[in-house]
Amino acid sequence: xxxxxxxxxxxxxxxxxxxxxxxxxxxxxxxxxxxxxxxxxxxxxxxxxxxxxxxxxxxxxxxxxxxxxxxxxxxxxxxxxxxxxxxxxxxxxxxxxxxxxxxxxxxxxxxxxxxxxxxxxxxxxxxxxxxxxxxxxxxxxxxxxxxxxxxxxxxxxxxxxxxxxxxxxxxxxxxxxxxxxxxxxxxxxxxxxxxxxxxxxxxxxxxxxxxxxxxxxxxxxxxxxxxxxxxxxxxxxxxxxxxxxxxxxxxxxxxxxxxxxxxxxxxxxxxxxxxxxxxxxxxxxxxxxxxxxxxxxxxxxxxxxxxxxxxxxxxxxxxxxxxxxxxxxxxxxxxxxxxxxxxxxxxxxxxxxxxxxxxxxxxxxxxxxxxxxxxxxxxxxxxxxxxxxxxxxxxxxxxxxxxxxxxxxxxxxxxxxxxxxxxxxxxxxxxxxxxxxxxxxxxxxxxxxxxxxxxxxxxxxxxxxxxxxxxxxxxxxxxxxxxxxxxxxxxxxxxxxxxxxxxxxxxxxxxxxxxxxxxxxxxxxxxxxxxxxxxxxxxxxxxxxxxxxxxxxxxxxxxxxxxxxxxxxxxxxxxxxxxxxxxxxxxxxxxxxxxxxxxxxxxxxxxxxxxxxxxxxxxxxxxxxxxxxxxxxxxxxxxxxxxxxxxxxxxxxxxxxxxxxxxx
Amino acid sequence: xxxxxxxxxxxxxxxxxxxxxxxxxxxxxxxxxxxxxxxxxxxxxxxxxxxxxxxxxxxxxxxxxxxxxxxxxxxxxxxxxxxxxxxxxxxxxxxxxxxxxxxxxxxxxxxxxxxxxxxx
Numbered sequence: 001x002x003x004x005x006x007x008x009x010x011x012x013x014x015x016x017x018x019x020x021x022x023x024x025x026x027x028x029x030x031x032x033x034x035x036x037x038x039x040x041x042x043x044x045x046x047x048x049x050x051x052x053x054x055x056x057x058x059x060x061x062x063x064x065x066x067x068x069x070x071x072x073x074x075x076x077x078x079x080x081x082x083x084x085x086x087x088x089x090x091x092x093x094x095x096x097x098x099x100x101x102x103x104x105x106x107x108x109x110x111x112x113x114x115x116x117x118x119x120x121x122x123x124x125x126x127x128x129x130x131x132x133x134x135x136x137x138x139x140x141x142x143x144x145x146x147x148x149x150x151x152x153x154x155x156x157x158x159x160x161x162x163x164x165x166x167x168x169x170x171x172x173x174x175x176x177x178x179x180x181x182x183x184x185x186x187x188x189x190x191x192x193x194x195x196x197x198x199x200x201x202x203x204x205x206x207x208x209x210x211x212x213x214x215x216x217x218x219x220x221x222x223x224x225x226x227x228x229x230x231x232x233x234x235x236x237x238x239x240x241x242x243x244x245x246x247x248x249x250x251x252x253x254x255x256x257x258x259x260x261x262x263x264x265x266x267x268x269x270x271x272x273x274x275x276x277x278x279x280x281x282x283x284x285x286x287x288x289x290x291x292x293x294x295x296x297x298x299x300x301x302x303x304x305x306x307x308x309x310x311x312x313x314x315x316x317x318x319x320x321x322x323x324x325x326x327x328x329x330x331x332x333x334x335x336x337x338x339x340x341x342x343x344x345x346x347x348x349x350x351x352x353x354x355x356x357x358x359x360x361x362x363x364x365x366x367x368x369x370x371x372x373x374x375x376x377x378x379x380x381x382x383x384x385x386x387x388x389x390x391x392x393x394x395x396x397x398x399x400x401x402x403x404x405x406x407x408x409x410x411x412x413x414x415x416x417x418x419x420x421x422x423x424x425x426x427x428x429x430x431x432x433x434x435x436x437x438x439x440x441x442x443x444x445x446x447x448x449x450x451x452x453x454x455x456x457x458x459x460x461x462x463x464x465x466x467x468x469x470x471x472x473x474x475x476x477x478x479x480x481x482x483x484x485x486x487x488x489x490x491x492x493x494x495x496x497x498x499x500x501x502x503x504x505x506x507x508x509x510x511x512x513x514x515x516x517x518x519x520x521x522x523x524x525x526x527x528x529x530x531x532x533x534x535x536x537x538x539x540x541x542x543x544x545x546x547x548x549x550x551x552x553x554x555x556x557x558x559x560x561x562x563x564x565x566x567x568x569x570x571x572x573x574x575x576x577x578x579x580x581x582x583x584x585x586x587x588x589x590x591x592x593x594x595x596x597x598x599x600x601x602x603x604x605x606x607x608x609x610x611x612x613x614x615x616x617x618x619x620x621x622x623x624x625x626x627x628x629x630x631x632x633x634x635x636x637x638x639x640x641x642x643x644x645x646x647x648x649x650x651x652x653x654x655x656x657x658x659x660x661x662x663x664x
Numbered sequence: 665x666x667x668x669x670x671x672x673x674x675x676x677x678x679x680x681x682x683x684x685x686x687x688x689x690x691x692x693x694x695x696x697x698x699x700x701x702x703x704x705x706x707x708x709x710x711x712x713x714x715x716x717x718x719x720x721x722x723x724x725x726x727x728x729x730x731x732x733x734x735x736x737x738x739x740x741x742x743x744x745x746x747x748x749x750x751x752x753x754x755x756x757x758x759x760x761x762x763x764x765x766x767x768x769x770x771x772x773x774x775x776x777x778x779x780x781x782x783x784x
Contacts, residue, residue: 008679008683009676009677009679009680009683010676012675012676012679013674013676013677016674016675016676044718045718045719045720048718048747049673049674049677049718051747052674052677052747052768052769053674053676053677053768054769055747055768055769056677056680056768056769056770056771057676057680060769063769159739160732160738160739160761161758161761161762161763162739162740162741162742162761162762162763162764162782163741163763163764164784166784167781167782167784170784171781197738197739221764222758222763222764222765224758225755225758226758
């Protein structure tokens with residue numbers, strides 16, 4: 001069996017173990033909140049699987065480490081040890097440590113570190129022992145002889161366990177030369193009394209050859225207790241000289257080093273490819289759809305021969321309609337493969353909320369709603385960090401300490417809610433708390449101090465709340481080590497914008513705040529408006545469009561520095577002429593002959609001047625970076641119905657380009 | 665060669681066992697837990713059953729007890745794949761009716777040797 005064959009299961013093992021660790025963590029947290037004993041079994045099972053798999057798939061350090069945790073869990077499970085907060089805490093840290101080990105395993109780095117060593121000792125101490133003896137169990141000295149007498153008398157029921165005496169004798173024959181004498185004394189006197197499913201014979205076996213006792217015992221290990229077994233040495237030989245015994249031991253580490261090198265190369269290879277686990281239902285649905293597509297295709301194929309007369313026109317229309325439906329369903333199903341429940345992101349929060357709230361002396365109840373809501377895998381991987389920041393902020397700045405809450409007439413325990421749901425073609429994730437809410441005066445004062453605004457007068461609450469997303473803004477008077485990590489809400493907004501989404505806040509002073517993240521269902525397809533600019537077509541993402549207006553020529557004013565502005569509601573917005581930006585020929589230049597599309601990118605509104613809008617369409621995003629190179633102001637390309645290529649504009653990028661032009 | 669049923673809730677472990685045995689020419693069926701293994705055993709006949717001990721829904725020991733009540737599986741070898749190297753765990757398996765065990769961790773060579781040992 002090749003080692004390469006095993007590598008594929010190593011990756012599966014790592015993935016299922018990470019899931020197992022998630023289960024351990026959530027069960028430990030549930031146990032901490034007064035969960036039942038069944039949880040201990042679940043936790044034990046997860047640890048047990050990791051231990052067994054780790055050893056099999058080439059991570060002995062992880063296996064022996066998990067063994068310590070498993071032993072502790074076994075004592076809890078069997079009732080020898082009561083579980084308390086300190087044990088839960090210790091086991092939670094074990095889960096963290098194992099996660100780190102798996103990360104290092106995937107990176108091909110050494111698994112053990114100081115944290116793991118420290119935890120091993122703590123686990124051992126928790127079980128009332130000293131430092132564990134280590135991985136290598138001292139082997140018993142084996143006695144050896146050059147001939148043995150084995151007396152083997154199976155109990156009558158031994159056959160029922162699936163063990164055949166003949167097989168055992170054959171196995172003995174593999175060790176040396178046999179001389180077998182059967183014993184018939186237990187045979188019944190009459191054939192009628194013979195029970196064919198039972199064993200009535202016994203054997204005395206002489207085994208010749210230099211064999212260790214342990215090897216003989218190993219042959220019979222499965223039938224221990226099901227037979228009478230006596231093993232006696234016929235001739236004893238002198239024990240093996242110590243020098244000879246030491247030699248293989250010295251050779252072993254060298255072999256291990258070589259093994260480790262090979263294993264690392266394998267791990268490096270497997271760490272590269274990321275995979276997604278898809279439920280069988282989804283795959284079956286796809287296969288089903290493809291089947292129907294084939295049927296429709298063969299039906300449409302019949303129109304290839306001969307003329308299409310009027311009588312068959314209805315059938316053709318029907319076929320085409322079916323094709324359209326199947327194509328749409330197929331598209332949705334294929335997208336669905338990349339969709340995973342947001343639970344995998346939500347699940348990291350119970351632990352985090354517990355740790356942070358304990359650290360800050362706050363009481364927080366976390367509610368998770370809509371965990372089964374599915375998101376694109378890429379979105380899912382990237383939404384974690386912004387959410388972590390929002391949750392940290394909510395506990396740190398939003399929720400009050402129990403005495404402040406009591407003074408405000410609230411319950412001691414604050415509630416933090418994470419909620420995910422589908423809304424139209426988007427996914428909405430809300431992080432809400434029932435804390436103090438935003439303090440308008442404090443925000444305005446800080447924004448003035450930071451030079452973000454000149455005065456807060458006349459600003460709507462909405463506009464004030466939006467100030468916290470400005471770069472360099474922080475309202476906490478003292479920066480705590482939790483939120484003050486040099487990452488502001490502006491980064492949250494930018495991260496979400498990178499995913500094609502938006503983040504907004506609603507807050508009521510004294511009642512709490514709600515942060516709403518709106519995300520597209522997938523990154524692979526966007527809804528957009530097709531805009532004509534000269535001979536070219538561009539796709540403007542629908543999410544960034546505010547509205548489009550037809551302007552009179554005089555509505556646009558030139559300002560010093562070469563820019564153009566137009567009045568939109570109560571603002572003056574800069575104009576970005578797309579034909580100018582991308583150098584399109586034959587484009588409309590006169591303002592009143594074209595169309596001004598008001599778009600928003602990273603909180604900045606601009607007018608995008610185009611010839612006209614052609615229509616709305618779903619665009620399958622093709623990466624320019626992968627096929628050509630990164631282009632400023634363009635997020636990708638798509639293929640239009642007529643086969644031509646249209647570029648998808650990146651509004652935020654265009655705004656930055658315009659800014660640089662003005663500066664130049 | 666032989667028809668073998670591999671029972672383990674861990675996809676990696678089950679996959680490794682099945683992959684190894686198939687590589688040696690055996691016809692391998694897989695089951696995720698004891699209950700599914702019983703269903704498979706009723707619908708087909710196997711020459712050997714390899715089963716994990718700790719599994720959700722139905723554990724390996726209960727599965728062995730159930731299998732041994734089925735006439736077709738009275739004498740079929742059943743091996744427990746177990747991390748328990750303690751004697752009492754092995755004895756529990758034996759008492760339930762298991763033929764023997766294979767202690768994890770094992771590598772493909774050990775697995776094949778053990779299967780060969782029990783199938784003769």
